[in-house]
Amino acid sequence: xxxxxxxxxxxxxxxxxxxxxxxxxxxxxxxxxxxxxxxxxxxxxxxxxxxxxxxxxxxxxxxxxxxxxxxxxxxxxxxxxxxxxxxxxxxxxxxxxxxxxxxxxxxxxxxxxxxxxxxxxxxxxxxxxxxxxxxxxxxxxxxxxxxxxxxxxxxxxxxxxxxxxxxxxxxxxxxxxxxxxxxxxxxxxxxxxxxxxxxxxxxxxxxxxxxxxxxxxxxxxxxxxxxxxxxxxxxxxxxxxxxxxxxxxxxx
Amino acid sequence: xxxxxxxxxxxxxxxxxxxxxxxxxxxxxxxxxxxxxxxxxxxxxxxxxxxxxxxxxxxxxxxxxxxxxxxxxxxxxxxxxxxxxxxxxxxxxxxxxxxxxxxxxxxxxxxxxxxxxxxxxxxxxxxxxxxxxxxxxxxxxxxxxxxxxxxxxxxxxxxxxxxxxxxxxxxxxxxxxxxxxxxxxxxxxxxxxxxxxxxxxxxxxxxxxxxxxx
Numbered sequence: 232x233x234x235x236x237x238x239x240x241x242x243x244x245x246x247x248x249x250x251x252x253x254x255x256x257x258x259x260x261x262x263x264x265x266x267x268x269x270x271x272x273x274x275x276x277x278x279x280x281x282x283x284x285x286x287x288x289x290x291x292x293x294x295x296x297x298x299x300x301x302x303x304x305x306x307x308x309x310x311x312x313x314x315x316x317x318x319x320x321x322x323x324x325x326x327x328x329x330x331x332x333x334x335x336x337x338x339x340x341x342x343x344x345x346x347x348x349x350x351x352x353x354x355x356x357x358x359x360x361x362x363x364x365x366x367x368x369x370x371x372x373x374x375x376x377x378x379x380x381x382x383x384x385x386x387x388x389x390x391x392x393x394x395x396x397x398x399x400x401x402x403x404x405x406x407x408x409x410x411x412x413x414x415x416x417x418x419x420x421x422x423x424x425x426x427x428x429x430x431x432x433x434x435x436x437x438x439x440x441x442x443x444x445x446x447x448x449x450x451x452x453x454x455x456x457x458x459x460x461x462x463x464x465x466x467x468x469x470x471x472x473x474x475x476x477x478x479x480x481x482x483x
Numbered sequence: 484x485x486x487x488x489x490x491x492x493x494x495x496x497x498x499x500x501x502x503x504x505x506x507x508x509x510x511x512x513x514x515x516x517x518x519x520x521x522x523x524x525x526x527x528x529x530x531x532x533x534x535x536x537x538x539x540x541x542x543x544x545x546x547x548x549x550x551x552x553x554x555x556x557x558x559x560x561x562x563x564x565x566x567x568x569x570x571x572x573x574x575x576x577x578x579x580x581x582x583x584x585x586x587x588x589x590x591x592x593x594x595x596x597x598x599x600x601x602x603x604x605x606x607x608x609x610x611x612x613x614x615x616x617x618x619x620x621x622x623x624x625x626x627x628x629x630x631x632x633x634x635x636x637x638x639x640x641x642x643x644x645x646x647x648x649x650x651x652x653x654x655x656x657x658x659x660x661x662x663x664x665x666x667x668x669x670x671x672x673x674x675x676x677x678x679x680x681x682x683x684x685x686x687x688x689x690x691x692x693x694x695x696x697x
Contacts, residue, residue: 283599319605329596333618333695344605346614353611395604 234259234294234399234430239301240279241288242272249275250286251454257447258401260428264462267451268477273434276451277403281318282308293317297415301372319347326404328384330376334365336387337372340394348395352417355394362390366420379429382413386420393424404431426449438481442466450474486665494669497653499672501568501639503650508574508635515575516582519611522638534583541580547641549573554645566645578635585627597628622692629685633678651652651672 235257242250246384249272257263265273278284280291282298286304291298308314331339336362340359344350356421363369366386376384385405390398402421406414425431425444435441442449443463448465450458450473458471469475523534541549554569564572593616601611640651648656654670657663 281603283602315605315607318603321603323600323603325596325600327593327594327596329600331600332598333622335695342614343606346610347605377696392603418503440547 232259232295233292234261235258235277235280235432236292237280237289238287238291239289240286240291242275242279242284242286247340248437249454250279253289253451253454253456255432255449255456257432259430261386261447262425262429262431262445263447263449264445265432265434265449265451266436266438266441266465266477267457272454273281273451274403277323279435280401281323282314282323283323294320307438309335319343319395319400320403322389322395322397323401324385324388324392324403324405328376328381328388328408330384330388331392332376335373336368336377339376339387340391342378343391344396354443359390359394362393363387365423367416375399380413381409381430385409389417389420389424399430399432402431402432402435404436405438407436412436434483438466450477453479461476486663487643487669490666490669493653493657494650494666494673496651497648497670498646498673500642500649501636501651504570504574504639504642505635507571507580508639511575512578513582516577517586519579519583520586520590522584524590535654537638538580538583540586541577546573546577546638547572547644548642549577550641552669566642566647570642570645570647574635575636578631579632582628585624585631586620588627589624590616592623618692622689622696625685625689625692629681632681632685634683636677637674 233256235255237253237255240250240253240255241248243329248436249339253272253276255276263432265276276286279286280293285308286299286306288301288302289299289425290306294317296313296317297309298314299306309317331342334342337356337359340362341352343354344355344358345352359370360372366389368383368386368390371379371383371387378386379387389405390399405421406417409417414437418437421431421433421440422444433445445461445462447459448462449456450465450471452473457473458465458469465474466478469478517622519534519537522530523538525531550570550573553573554566591643597619598611601615606614626682639649642649643655646652648668650673654666657659657666
């Protein structure tokens, strides 16, 4: 079943067309890696899925529910409350972590489950502690984010997103602002999630991760999907010229 | 010393008037300033403009003139307020404009990523502001708020223009009656004491609200 179905997505910033008719389908349990040169529209596409960016034209269906539907003139979003409800079916992990600095690690995790989903606080705390154990940060439960390394902050951010019990996880260049020696711990956590059959869309420059963990790789450049397929098809037998040039630069 | 003890009761009466103006201004102008700042950073263009105009008027003209306006001009359109209420209205409206700008700066200092994280966690506007943005804003704005509050202590002396017997006017009356400048010195000590207390309170608050940043 389709977890994400985005069709004919158009988006421009002022006069600059960033997305020019993108289609993206993600099935349950799939791990989709979106790769491509900077400025190719990868992050923008991801941000359109939960309406961090508003699209100009096209439709987006998340977990069977329409976020917006294409019309003759562009697109029509569902009402605000439904947008919020649909958007938080997807957990999102940002390049800059975006933890809440005034809350401890545990408070970061339980904030939305308790105050948005209105779930029982004691249960949520138990689940949050289990998530912290899973990302290997039980001992940081009561620390403030500032005290944590970048890699630890990003793992907390992943745990925070998971605490919402999302149907899908979106990763927007999760390792791009980390020191090289810290990317491993974050990628390991993501790898474990993939093994648990979490549906994931990962915008990344980590070709190793795309090759080994992804079930599908999407190559974007100039606002279009230039090529997509299994990691083998993309990395070993590229046919698209744009993709060949990109891989030459990246993998040399 | 005997003279000081003799004038203290009158000076304390003056302090009470000044303290009332101070307290009512703080209690009303800070919430009003929060509301104004939320309007000023909202996406509603006309609201931004109106509040911007309001802030310009309030910061751009003397507080004394505003007190006169409320006391002498408003009666001509049928709004007649006694002296204390007139002063309170002028002070609250004036200080709300300054607080509005302080809160606006604080709110705009919060990175966009905080709003985005809140959005992806399903938080609505009120939840985002109350739980995520404003608690972080408090830490940023405490130093300028402290500054404004201390300025307000001294600005309360402006109510003398409405012949209210605040600390400053009481002191001046005593000086003129007794041909002795001691009341000025005593008044100065009272003002310094008040600002000292406020300084200590704000230092504590700053420490409390920045505990996550140490």
